[in-house]
Amino acid sequence: MLLLLTTACIFDSDNPLFSDLDGDGVSVYQGDCVDNKGGLQGPVVLNDADYDSLTEAVQAAIPGDTLIVCPGEYDAVTVNSMTLEGRPEGGDVILHGRGDGAAITVLGDSTLIGLTLTGGIGTNYQGARWGGGVDAAMASSLTMTDCVVEGNSADNAAGIAGPQELGSVTVLEDVRVRQNHALTYGGGVMLYDSVTLIDTVVRDNVADSQGGGVVLVETEALISGGSIEGNSAGSAGGGVLLAVGRATFDGVEFDLNTPEDLVLQDNRGTNTTAAVPGSSFSCDATSSTPGCQ
Numbered sequence: 001m002l003l004l005l006t007t008a009c010i011f012d013s014d015n016p017l018f019s020d021l022d023g024d025g026v027s028v029y030q031g032d033c034v035d036n037k038g039g040l041q042g043p044v045v046l047n048d049a050d051y052d053s054l055t056e057a058v059q060a061a062i063p064g065d066t067l068i069v070c071p072g073e074y075d076a077v078t079v080n081s082m083t084l085e086g087r088p089e090g091g092d093v094i095l096h097g098r099g100d101g102a103a104i105t106v107l108g109d110s111t112l113i114g115l116t117l118t119g120g121i122g123t124n125y126q127g128a129r130w131g132g133g134v135d136a137a138m139a140s141s142l143t144m145t146d147c148v149v150e151g152n153s154a155d156n157a158a159g160i161a162g163p164q165e166l167g168s169v170t171v172l173e174d175v176r177v178r179q180n181h182a183l184t185y186g187g188g189v190m191l192y193d194s195v196t197l198i199d200t201v202v203r204d205n206v207a208d209s210q211g212g213g214v215v216l217v218e219t220e221a222l223i224s225g226g227s228i229e230g231n232s233a234g235s236a237g238g239g240v241l242l243a244v245g246r247a248t249f250d251g252v253e254f255d256l257n258t259p260e261d262l263v264l265q266d267n268r269g270t271n272t273t274a275a276v277p278g279s280s281f282s283c284d285a286t287s288s289t290p291g292c293q
């Protein structure tokens, strides 16, 4: 008779990083934070080592590395061409700006997964603060998946300041950007060049001047699914301010943005309020006669 045994839990006393206490086939080393209950290891795993602080782990990392981050609250860091992969199993993985800079600063081609970015006030560039939660202004590519960006402030781009260099790429999927406050432009996000937003919710953000939720500058943008709701701007572009760019909206829900959902800005800086014509439409603000259809 053949007995089929289920996988038993494994505790490897020689290297507890390889332990699989819950028997799901994934070790702490492979990113199973549940296996780290009791704090056998530090909460951040990089290659074959664990670290007590995210700051130490990031200092040890090189471009191309992936850092696994278990639930907890961490100080702000700067990542350069790395992947920060939070595993919010049993708790949030929080990077806190503590009112002193961005919650995270991103350089190069970096990816953020499963993180909550809060309490940031951005980076001071020539007298104005940008990117309260996420400052990726000097990055070439920003990819964010399953992240929350909330409770940050800055002069511009209070939630997320996207990469600004020519040819830059921003991809946000299942990101929730809420309750961020810009003193000037971009309460939620301010994004440039190639932009893709998938199932992303931009909600209850405020810009005292223009672009309460989303500011798109010189973009080729695709915004698919998700919602832009409850955002407000002092003068124009409560939901979206599209400045000298193109954007396609596919199944995006607009609701309760003030003073309006959508404003197009041409290359002379003239604003035109546009109605949201349906659930799927495209806007072009690259000419002197901006419009949506």
Ligand SMILES: [Ca+2]
Residues within 6 Å of the ligand: 019, 020, 021, 022, 023, 024, 025, 026, 027, 028, 032, 035
């Ligand atoms: Ca496991």
